[in-house]
Every structure is written in C-alpha cells, then in structure tokens.
Amino acid sequence: MFESAELGPKVTKRRYAAELPELRSALLKAHLSLKGTSTPLIIIISGADGAGKGELIHRFNEWFDPRGVDTQAFWQSSDEERDRPRYWKFWRALPERGRIGIFFGSWYTEPVIRRVHHKITARRLDLELDRIAFFEQMLANDGALIIKFWLHLSRKKQLARLKDLESNPRSHWRVLPNDWEHFELYEDFMEAAERSIRRTDAGHAPWHILEASDKRHRDLAAGRILLEALEKKLREPRITGTELAVHAHASGPARRGSPDQATILSGVDLTQKLDSREYKLQLSKCQSLLSRLAWAAWEKKVPIVAVFEGWDAAGKGSGIRRVTEALDPRLYRIVPVAAPTDEERRHHYLWRFWKHIPRKGITTLFDRSWYGRVLVERVEGFAREDEWRRAYLEINDFEDQLAQSGMVLSKFWIHIxxxxxxxxxxxxxxxxxxxxxxxxxxxxxxxxxxxYQVAVNDMVARTSTKYSPWTIVAGNDKKFARIQILKALCDHIKAAL
Amino acid sequence: MFESAELGPKVTKRRYAAELPELRSALLKAHLSLKGTSTPLIIIISGADGAGKGELIHRFNEWFDPRGVDTQAFWQSSDEERDRPRYWKFWRALPERGRIGIFFGSWYTEPVIRRVHHKITARRLDLELDRIAFFEQMLANDGALIIKFWLHLSRKKQLARLKDLESNPRSHWRVLPNDWEHFELYEDFMEAAERSIRRTDAGHAPWHILEASDKRHRDLAAGRILLEALEKKLREPRITGTELAVHAHASGPARRGSPDQATILSGVDLTQKLDSREYKLQLSKCQSLLSRLAWAAWEKKVPIVAVFEGWDAAGKGSGIRRVTEALDPRLYRIVPVAAPTDEERRHHYLWRFWKHIPRKGITTLFDRSWYGRVLVERVEGFAREDEWRRAYLEINDFEDQLAQSGMVLSKFWIHIxxxxxxxxxxxxxxxxxxxxxxxxxxxxxxxxxxxYQVAVNDMVARTSTKYSPWTIVAGNDKKFARIQILKALCDHIKAAL
Incomplete structure (x- = not known):
C-alpha cells in the first residue's frame, strides 16, 4: 500500500516558490468561506516518526487564518481524561462548525500503538477501527469534512531522518525516546497502520498517503488535497443551522404510526400505588441503601449516569430529588437539559452531553437528556427524519462506550x-x-x-440494550414511582459493584 | 464572635411545618425572578464538621428550582486543577448570571486548613484573606450576590454530633477520618475561622453565623437570610447585559486626554530597522534558542503566557507566527480573542481568559486579550467608565496570581x-x-x-508591573519587530528557568 504513496517528480525550490503563492491564496480564501458554514474541518496528521508531521502542521497554521485553527496534540492524558470513557478527550477537542481542527495524534494513535506492542489482538484492533469508522461517519453526517494524512517514510529514510533530527541542536528535542523504540518495530508499525488505513478509508473520511521524503512535495501535495476537498465541500448546497430547522419544518414533523395498538407504554399498569405508611418505610430503606451504594461506588471508582425522561408533569423533578436526598453533595451533579447554547449548537448534538460525563466514582443525573433528539426534536420537527433516524444508532454507540468504561447507566421513562x-x-x-x-x-x-407516544415506544424499543435497559416507571401514583426509581437505581449499582 | 450566633428559641416541629411553606414559596418565586437578570447568586456554606453543611445544601436544592442550581464541592483536585493557578478551579465553577452556585468548600477552605496545621503564618493567612476579599468585591461589582454561611457548633455539640453521625449506618460515611483530626484542633480551627470571617465580612459579601445545633432553626434562619438578600437585590434597578451596553453608549465613550503630550508611545523610535540578511541570521538564532527554552520550560513545568496587542495591521499575526514556528505543536496553543460567546457574556469578563490558562510546561499565546476591557471596550464605550477603571486593578490581581503560580508572562504592544x-x-x-x-x-x-492612544498609554502605565512588564515593540519595520518579540520572549523565559 505504502509503495503507492503519491510521489511525483522531486519538487525544486524554484517550482515550490512559483506554485506556493497561488495555492496559499486559494486555501485562505476557502478557509474564509468555511467560516459561517455548518461544516467543521477535521484534519488528521499521522505517519512515521520523523516524517515531518509537526512541520506540516506549522505549514497549515501558516497558510490558513490561524485565528480559525485549533491544533490538538494528544500526548499525555490528564487524570480528568483518564477517569472518563476514552473518546471524552476527543469530543472535547472537536472543532466548532466553521473552524479547523488539526489533530496531531488522534483516535488512531492508541489502537495502533497497542497493536504494535501486541497488547491487543488483530481482532480487537479491527473492533476499535470499526468504532472509529462509525465515529467519523457520524461526524460526517453532521456536516464535518474529514481529511486524513499518512506521511510515509521508508525504513531507510526514517533512519536517516531520525539521525538527522537528532544531530541538529534545534530539532534534537523532536526525537523522543520512544521514536527509536518505534523504529525497531518499523515492520509491525507499518502492518498495523496499513490495516487501520484500509479499514477506515471511506468516501466521507478518506486517507491520503504522502511520500514524505521530499518536504516540498509533501507540503504542496497536502495543500492541494486540502484545497480540492474544501472547494468541493463548499460547492455543496449550503445547509446552515437555521436553514436546517426551516427545512425540517417544511417537510413536516413525523407523527405517523397508530398509537392505539398495543405498545410498550400501553402495557404499563398505572393503577399501582403505595399508601403513605408503606411509602415512608420503603423510602427510608431505599435511600439508606442508595447512600451506602453511592459511597461504595466512589470507593470502587464506578461512575454512574442516571437519565430521567417522562411526560410533562410526570414527576421527573420530584423523582430526582428523592435520589439526591440520599447522596452526599460531593458525589453527584444534576445536569438540567434545556435549549442548547450557541456554542453547543456549533457542535454535534451529542457534544454537550459528552461534556458532562462524570469522572470515576461520581454520579450525574440528567434531567432530560440526549433522548431529546428522538423525542421533542423528532415530534416537533426540529430534526430532519434522517437525523433522528440515525440517532438511535448514535445513541446506542454512545451508551455502549459509557458501559464499556465501567459506567452504571440507568434510564427512566416516567409514564402517566x-x-x-x-x-x-x-x-x-x-x-x-x-x-x-x-x-x-x-x-x-x-x-x-x-x-410523542409513538416516539417513546420507538425510543424504548430501539435503545433498550442489555448494558443499558429502560425502566418504565408507573407514575400515576407519585409515591409508587419514586420507590420504583430508587429500587431500580440501587439494583443497577449493586449489580455493577 | 461565635457566642453571638443567631440562636432564637428552639424551633418546634409544629412551628417549622407552619412557617416553611410560605418561606419556600417566596424563595422559589425569588429564584424564578433571578433568572434573566445579570446577577449570579453565590452561596458559600462553611462551618464546623458535623454541623450539617450537606443537609443545608439538600434543603436549598429542595427549595429552589434545582434546574437553576449548581452545587460545587471542592474536595479532591484533579491534576488539571493542580497544574494551574489556585483560583482556576473556582473560576471554572462560578455560576452564570441568573443561576445559583452553592459552594461546599470554597476559596476559604485551603487557607484556613493550612493555618490550622501551622503550614502558613497568621500574616500569610491575612494576605490570602485579602485576596479573597478582592475576589469577592470584584464579583460583586460585576453584579454577583454573595451570601456566606458559617454553621457553628460548640465543641461539646460537635463531639456529640460526630458520634451520633458515626453510629448511624445511613450517615456514618459522612464522618471522614480528618473530621476527627479537625476535632482535636477545635480551638485552632475556631481561631482561624474567626480571623477569616472578621477580615472578609463585607457589605457586598456578608457572613451569617448560624447556631447549628437545632436543625430546624438552622434551616429556617438560613432560608430567611437568603430570601431577604435576594428580594433586596431584585428590588435594585435591574441592569441586564443589554441595558448595560446601551447605558454605556448613552453616557458616551471616554476619549479625553491630550494625545499630543509626550507619552510612552510617542517615545518609541519607529525608525529602527533590520536588513534582510541580518534578519535571517537573527531569526534563525532566536527561533533556535526559543525552541530549546520552550522544551526546557516543559521539563521544568514552567507555564508561559504571551499576550499580543497592537494597532490594527501592526503585525500581531505575523509576530505570533514567528514564535509558533519555533515551538513544538504539542507545547503551545493560540487563543484568538474576538467577541464573546453568549456563555461568556453570562460571566465576569475575566472568566473566558481564566478558561484558557495553560497547564504547567505549556505556552498559550493570546491574539488580543483581557486588555480589550481597557482598550476597545473603553474607547468604543462597551464598558462603563467605572467598569474599565476598576479593570486595571482586576487585571493586575489576575496577572499577580499567574506570576505567583510560577508562570512567565510576556506582554507585547506592537506600535506603528x-x-x-x-x-x-x-x-x-x-x-x-x-x-x-x-x-x-x-x-x-x-x-x-x-x-486609543490615550487608552494604550494608560494601560501600559497602569499594568506594567515588575512581574509582568509590557514590551513596546517598534513595529514600523516588520523584521525589526519580530526579532524584538522573539528576543524579549526568550529573555523572559530564560530569567524564569
């Protein structure tokens, strides 16, 4: 694969000087047009050590308007990052619509390195790559333009480059100890890289392999690829946030389905109730248990997320309060979900929920949640049909990641x-x-x-998974509902400890 | 002092039940009125261990609309917090305008605890308290309502309470090992607390000492204090963000001063220049040095902040680029400063800059900065005169905190x-x-x-401090300017290493 790396004739200094100004000017123009669109540009720079990834990043920062560019280097994780599902740090680094995010190190780095060191099997690598493919597809569906570069160096050239860098006092620091370690593993590294590229090379997120031994060639080729992709994207019919909403309204909200047929909700026995005496007894028992469990979860570093959805006036707030009464204020946070802020609107809709994912040992209670996408946004037509339809898969993947990180995930629909x-x-x-x-x-x-009834039934049917089932709470009797919530939450935590 | 703790007659269950509904309803009403105003409400809950701080927080969460309340527990710091100046974690936790932030643990905790353990002198404690007083004054000036509770327990009562908590399985976890340690230090703790309260009890941020041995009394008294303060604040002429700007425009921008008199700027020799050959030589030398220094700063965990201000077209962007060319992309970030987002507008103007303060070893370059307050906002009338006038002090305090945390702080005004x-x-x-x-x-x-000339001269005169001097760059010759910037930055870093 790497033998096919785009290697034109060696680019002379004169040719570089002749061609660069026009390219730069066109790139800058394209960047300025990108601002104000709903498209974030994600550039991933990967490749062999010493192939000049850092240099290329400098070049891009020079060519684009640096005020619209965020360079993200994933290097050493903080404990806030390590204490959360792996993708949390990537989500927090994604560029806003209209901005450019350059990724120096990315979601590819860890799986490839772990494979090279034989810490994961080839099969496991493939699973990680499928997750990546899904992630990139999701961002692309949301409007992102994703361009991935692989800078290739032959083994011989890499050796020469590393020695060269190391001998120069200005660049010796660019050679890190594990660069040499990687060099020893050159063949393994190329194998894992090739596998990664092959499995994630998609039309919406293509890989570009650049022969990196000639710097001028590398720069011009990368610039041209970026320019072509940007210009193509900019020629697409421009759908901005506002137009989106109008578009959705015009096509009309989806309210079909026959709500009268037997459904998940219609099967709920709403006559169940508790008398005051029994309620008080149970409440004290459940809250006492929950407080002990939350403390145990803290000690065992198990994070907990509880999602509260339900009809208006179903008792979400009072249910949440019965939970928090049992929790130490240091151990939990409530996240009320209302209309997104302008910053949140400039990201994929899941971005603002990722932001609030708790650290290990901590509980986060969502008062409404990411399910708004398939509830209010679907029913009121704020999301297009293709948007809310693919949201089921996006949400299942999101929750799968939470569960895989060891999180307890409890979801409540309070029905009245x-x-x-x-x-x-x-x-x-x-x-x-x-x-x-x-x-x-x-x-x-x-x-x-x-x-809403149709939407709720669809939601429960499509997003009740083994690792994250819905609890449908019979809510006509508030006391009965609260005890149900407390019991289910305790059961879920207990099962995880 | 604590003997005077407000202790009315013991509140009976019956009286509590009779008075609570009206109080709750009034508190909720006040909370709803708070939304949409420019006032954040900051509630600090301090006091003896076992005095029921957590219980009182539960009560507040019950009484207010929990969707408008953020409870912040400062308990265990993350490395992202420890790697930054001490107040970074408080700034990131401040509530937005219209919201309530309840602080369980606060900026008082660490100084008091350190004093109790004799890790700092009484004099040092006083300095910390003065910083707190300034901080609270600044937030209050910006519209914040600050209410501080001290829950008092006599030594005897504290002993009884701790034993009581510990014997109950539902609450035993609330007694932490260092609670007993603190108990041994009861007298020292009270002394430090008293000193803190006395020195920071201000009209805009008053302390309320509550006798905490009777829970019902404690709750009712705290609720009434909150209600009274909220209602008083809400009666004040309401200045929202928008009205502010209009108000400022109406009073007219401040453009007085005679720009022709000899000033800092007029003393700059703008004829200085470099020829191309000399420039190339110096550029390579300076960039090489800078790259080594940045690497050394990383190793020694010294953070660096560089601020770039200057006339339009003065060459900020090209100056920044000459700096970043020398830096590894993993070691720096550029923060371009434009109009604030709506989230940023809902905070004190320094909030959005605190957000970007780098971790140890990392460099952040600000392309425009917090000085906008005393430049564009002053000249264009976006800030009222009292706002930009007090900004000098606020900025000096901010930079003092950065410098005290070991940060290198370089500020450039590029003059043409x-x-x-x-x-x-x-x-x-x-x-x-x-x-x-x-x-x-x-x-x-x-x-x-x-x-602008008047504003720049004022700015340089008032915010050039020993720990953070301004470098006035002669910018008519771009080459000369760039070398000046690189040299000054290198000098500042070198001095700190």
Missing part, C-alpha cells in the same frame, strides 16, 4: 396517563409556587400526545 | 505610526489574500486613533 397529566396541569395552575412549572409549551406538547 | 497603518491598509486592499484582513471596523478604529 393523559388524564392524570390534565389533573396535574390544573393543580399546578392553582398552586402559587407551582405555577412556574406549567407553560404554554406544556399545553402544546399535550396536543401532540399521540406523536 | 498612523502613516504606516494607512500604508498597510491600502496594501491589504490590493493583495487578494490579504483583503479579508481589512474591514470597515479597521477604518472606524483608525478614526479613533487619539482615543
């Missing part, structure tokens, strides 16, 4: 009947300190009850 | 003449790939040359 909701709405309007909890939006949502 | 700027503007309009660098705003700013 339409009549019970009406009763609570009316009650809220009467009680002074509850009036703020009932808004026009609640009444509007209520009119879409059937649409 | 008005004629030279005109020449460059015209040149930019002619060159295709430079046209984007010249906008109407640049021409508008140019008309305010005199206003």
């Amino acid at each position: 009947s339409k009549d019970e909701q009406l009763r609570r709405f009316k009650l809220r309007e009467k009680i002074a300190f509850k009036q703020h909890k009932i808004t026009d939006e609640d009444w509007r949502n209520r009119k879409n009850w059937n649409g | 003449s008005k004629d030279e700027q005109l020449r460059r503007f015209k040149l930019r309009e002619k060159i295709a790939f430079k046209q984007h660098k010249i906008t109407d705003e640049d021409w508008r700013n140019r008309k305010n040359w005199n206003g």
Whole structure:
C-alpha cells in the first residue's frame, strides 16, 4: 500500500516558490468561506516518526487564518481524561462548525500503538477501527469534512531522518525516546497502520498517503488535497443551522404510526400505588441503601449516569430529588437539559452531553437528556427524519462506550396517563409556587400526545440494550414511582459493584 | 464572635411545618425572578464538621428550582486543577448570571486548613484573606450576590454530633477520618475561622453565623437570610447585559486626554530597522534558542503566557507566527480573542481568559486579550467608565496570581505610526489574500486613533508591573519587530528557568 504513496517528480525550490503563492491564496480564501458554514474541518496528521508531521502542521497554521485553527496534540492524558470513557478527550477537542481542527495524534494513535506492542489482538484492533469508522461517519453526517494524512517514510529514510533530527541542536528535542523504540518495530508499525488505513478509508473520511521524503512535495501535495476537498465541500448546497430547522419544518414533523395498538407504554399498569405508611418505610430503606451504594461506588471508582425522561408533569423533578436526598453533595451533579447554547449548537448534538460525563466514582443525573433528539426534536420537527433516524444508532454507540468504561447507566421513562397529566396541569395552575412549572409549551406538547407516544415506544424499543435497559416507571401514583426509581437505581449499582 | 450566633428559641416541629411553606414559596418565586437578570447568586456554606453543611445544601436544592442550581464541592483536585493557578478551579465553577452556585468548600477552605496545621503564618493567612476579599468585591461589582454561611457548633455539640453521625449506618460515611483530626484542633480551627470571617465580612459579601445545633432553626434562619438578600437585590434597578451596553453608549465613550503630550508611545523610535540578511541570521538564532527554552520550560513545568496587542495591521499575526514556528505543536496553543460567546457574556469578563490558562510546561499565546476591557471596550464605550477603571486593578490581581503560580508572562504592544497603518491598509486592499484582513471596523478604529492612544498609554502605565512588564515593540519595520518579540520572549523565559 505504502509503495503507492503519491510521489511525483522531486519538487525544486524554484517550482515550490512559483506554485506556493497561488495555492496559499486559494486555501485562505476557502478557509474564509468555511467560516459561517455548518461544516467543521477535521484534519488528521499521522505517519512515521520523523516524517515531518509537526512541520506540516506549522505549514497549515501558516497558510490558513490561524485565528480559525485549533491544533490538538494528544500526548499525555490528564487524570480528568483518564477517569472518563476514552473518546471524552476527543469530543472535547472537536472543532466548532466553521473552524479547523488539526489533530496531531488522534483516535488512531492508541489502537495502533497497542497493536504494535501486541497488547491487543488483530481482532480487537479491527473492533476499535470499526468504532472509529462509525465515529467519523457520524461526524460526517453532521456536516464535518474529514481529511486524513499518512506521511510515509521508508525504513531507510526514517533512519536517516531520525539521525538527522537528532544531530541538529534545534530539532534534537523532536526525537523522543520512544521514536527509536518505534523504529525497531518499523515492520509491525507499518502492518498495523496499513490495516487501520484500509479499514477506515471511506468516501466521507478518506486517507491520503504522502511520500514524505521530499518536504516540498509533501507540503504542496497536502495543500492541494486540502484545497480540492474544501472547494468541493463548499460547492455543496449550503445547509446552515437555521436553514436546517426551516427545512425540517417544511417537510413536516413525523407523527405517523397508530398509537392505539398495543405498545410498550400501553402495557404499563398505572393503577399501582403505595399508601403513605408503606411509602415512608420503603423510602427510608431505599435511600439508606442508595447512600451506602453511592459511597461504595466512589470507593470502587464506578461512575454512574442516571437519565430521567417522562411526560410533562410526570414527576421527573420530584423523582430526582428523592435520589439526591440520599447522596452526599460531593458525589453527584444534576445536569438540567434545556435549549442548547450557541456554542453547543456549533457542535454535534451529542457534544454537550459528552461534556458532562462524570469522572470515576461520581454520579450525574440528567434531567432530560440526549433522548431529546428522538423525542421533542423528532415530534416537533426540529430534526430532519434522517437525523433522528440515525440517532438511535448514535445513541446506542454512545451508551455502549459509557458501559464499556465501567459506567452504571440507568434510564427512566416516567409514564402517566393523559388524564392524570390534565389533573396535574390544573393543580399546578392553582398552586402559587407551582405555577412556574406549567407553560404554554406544556399545553402544546399535550396536543401532540399521540406523536410523542409513538416516539417513546420507538425510543424504548430501539435503545433498550442489555448494558443499558429502560425502566418504565408507573407514575400515576407519585409515591409508587419514586420507590420504583430508587429500587431500580440501587439494583443497577449493586449489580455493577 | 461565635457566642453571638443567631440562636432564637428552639424551633418546634409544629412551628417549622407552619412557617416553611410560605418561606419556600417566596424563595422559589425569588429564584424564578433571578433568572434573566445579570446577577449570579453565590452561596458559600462553611462551618464546623458535623454541623450539617450537606443537609443545608439538600434543603436549598429542595427549595429552589434545582434546574437553576449548581452545587460545587471542592474536595479532591484533579491534576488539571493542580497544574494551574489556585483560583482556576473556582473560576471554572462560578455560576452564570441568573443561576445559583452553592459552594461546599470554597476559596476559604485551603487557607484556613493550612493555618490550622501551622503550614502558613497568621500574616500569610491575612494576605490570602485579602485576596479573597478582592475576589469577592470584584464579583460583586460585576453584579454577583454573595451570601456566606458559617454553621457553628460548640465543641461539646460537635463531639456529640460526630458520634451520633458515626453510629448511624445511613450517615456514618459522612464522618471522614480528618473530621476527627479537625476535632482535636477545635480551638485552632475556631481561631482561624474567626480571623477569616472578621477580615472578609463585607457589605457586598456578608457572613451569617448560624447556631447549628437545632436543625430546624438552622434551616429556617438560613432560608430567611437568603430570601431577604435576594428580594433586596431584585428590588435594585435591574441592569441586564443589554441595558448595560446601551447605558454605556448613552453616557458616551471616554476619549479625553491630550494625545499630543509626550507619552510612552510617542517615545518609541519607529525608525529602527533590520536588513534582510541580518534578519535571517537573527531569526534563525532566536527561533533556535526559543525552541530549546520552550522544551526546557516543559521539563521544568514552567507555564508561559504571551499576550499580543497592537494597532490594527501592526503585525500581531505575523509576530505570533514567528514564535509558533519555533515551538513544538504539542507545547503551545493560540487563543484568538474576538467577541464573546453568549456563555461568556453570562460571566465576569475575566472568566473566558481564566478558561484558557495553560497547564504547567505549556505556552498559550493570546491574539488580543483581557486588555480589550481597557482598550476597545473603553474607547468604543462597551464598558462603563467605572467598569474599565476598576479593570486595571482586576487585571493586575489576575496577572499577580499567574506570576505567583510560577508562570512567565510576556506582554507585547506592537506600535506603528498612523502613516504606516494607512500604508498597510491600502496594501491589504490590493493583495487578494490579504483583503479579508481589512474591514470597515479597521477604518472606524483608525478614526479613533487619539482615543486609543490615550487608552494604550494608560494601560501600559497602569499594568506594567515588575512581574509582568509590557514590551513596546517598534513595529514600523516588520523584521525589526519580530526579532524584538522573539528576543524579549526568550529573555523572559530564560530569567524564569
């Protein structure tokens, strides 16, 4: 594969000087056009040690407007990064729409290095590569332009380059001890790299292999590839955030399906209840158990995420409170999910949830969550049909990553009947300190009850996994609901400890 | 002092039940009114171990709308926190305007604990307290409402409480090993606490000492204090972010001063230049030195911040590029400063700069900076006069903290003449790939040359400190300017290593 590396005639100094100005000017123009679009540009720079990855990054920073470029070097992880699922550090480094993110080291680095050192099997490497392919596909679907460079050096050239770098006082620091270690493993490294490139070379995220022994060739070729890809992307019909929403509204929200057929929700026995005495007894017992479990989770470094979804007025808030009453304030955080901020809008919709993923041993309670994509955004038409349809897969992958990192993941849908909701709405309007909890939006949502019902059934059916099942809470009786939540949460934590 | 703790008659269960609903309803109403104002509410909960700090926090979370409350527990620092100046972790935890931040542990904790263990002198404690007082004053000036609770327990009561907590299986985990250690130091602890409270009890950030032995009394008293303070704040003329800007415009930008008098800027010899040969020689020498120094700073864990300010078209970008060319991409980040995002607007103006303060060993280059407050915001009237006037002190304190943490802090004002700027503007309009660098705003700013000149002179005079001096770069000759920047930066780093 690497033998095919694009190697034109050696680029002379004169030719470089003649061709560069026009290329730079065109790249800069393309960069300026990128601003204000919904596309982030992700550039991954990989390759042999000593092939000039750092130099190429300098070149890009020179050619583009540096104020629109973020260079991300994944080098030494902080404990905040190590205490979370592996992709957390990549999500926090993704560029905003309209900006360029240059990745020096990326999601490829660790799997390849681990394979080279025989810490994982070839099969496991393939699984990691499939995750990467899915991740890049997801970003591309969201509008990202992804370009990946592999800088190739033959074994002989690499040896010469490393020696050369090391002998120059200005560049000797660029040769790190493990560069030599890698050099010893040249063949293994190339094998793992080739496997990675082959398995993740997709139309929406292509690899470009550059022969790196001639620096001028390397720079010009990389610049031209970037320019061509950018210009092609910019010629696509431009869909900005705002146009997206309009587009979705025009095509109309999806509310089909017959809500009357037997469904997950219709099977819930809403007559279940608890009397006050029994409730108090159970509450004290469950909260006591939960407080001990949360403490044990802290000691064993097990993170916990609990998601609360449900009809308006179903009792999400009061359910969450019964949970937090049992927890030490040092051990948990509540994340209320409302409309995204402008910064959040400039990222993939999962970005703002990744941000709040807890460190090991800590509990995060989401008051509404990433499921908004397949609930309110679907029903109200804020997301296009292709967007919410692929969200099931994206969410399952997201939760799979959380679970694989050892996280307890509890999801609650609090179900109430339409009549019970009406009763609570009316009650809220009467009680002074509850009036703020009932808004026009609640009444509007209520009119879409059937649409939501279809969406909830789809959601539960498509995202109940072994590692992260939904708990459907019978919510007509608040006391019964709260105990159900506490019990399920305790069960989930207990199973993980 | 603590003998005076507010201790009314013991609150009976019946009285508690009778008074609570009205209090809760009023607190919730006040919280809802707080949303949408420019005021963040900061509640600090301190006090003896076992006095029920956690319980009181649960109470507040119950009474307020939990979706508007962030509870911040400062417990175990991450390495990302330890690798930065001490206040970084507090800045990142400050609540947005309209939200409530409850601080369980705060900027008081460490100084008090260190004093109790005799790790710092009483004099040093006082200095730390003065820093706290300044910090709180700054937040209050920016609109924050700060309320601080001290939960008091006599030595006897504390002993009883700790034993009681420990014997109950549901609460035994709330007693930590160092709680007993602290108990042994009760008198020392009270002395340091008293000193802290006395020195930081200000009108804009008052301390409230609550006798904590009667829980119902403690809860009701705390609730009433919060309610009264909130209601008082809400009665103040409401200045929102938008109104602020309008207000400032109405009062007119400050452009007084006679720019013709001899000033710092007028003393700069703008005729200095370098010929190409000398430039190339020096550039290579300086960049080589800088690359070695940056590497040494990494090894010695010395963080570096460089700030670039200057007239439009003065050459900030090209100066920054000559610096980054010498640096390994893993060792630096560029932070371009433009208009704040909506999230940034919901915080004190320094918040967004604190966010980007580098970890130990890393360099951050600010392309424009916090000095915008006393430059563009002053001249264009985006900040009120009292705001930019107090900014000098705020900035000096900020930079003092950076310097005290061992950071190298280099600040550059790149100076050019008005004629030279005109020449460059015209040149930019002619060159295709430079046209984007010249906008109407640049021409508008140019008309305010005199206003900016006064502001720059004030800025340099008021914020050139021993630990962080300004370097005024003679920028009419770009080559001369770049070498000046590189040399100064190298000198500053060398002095710190």
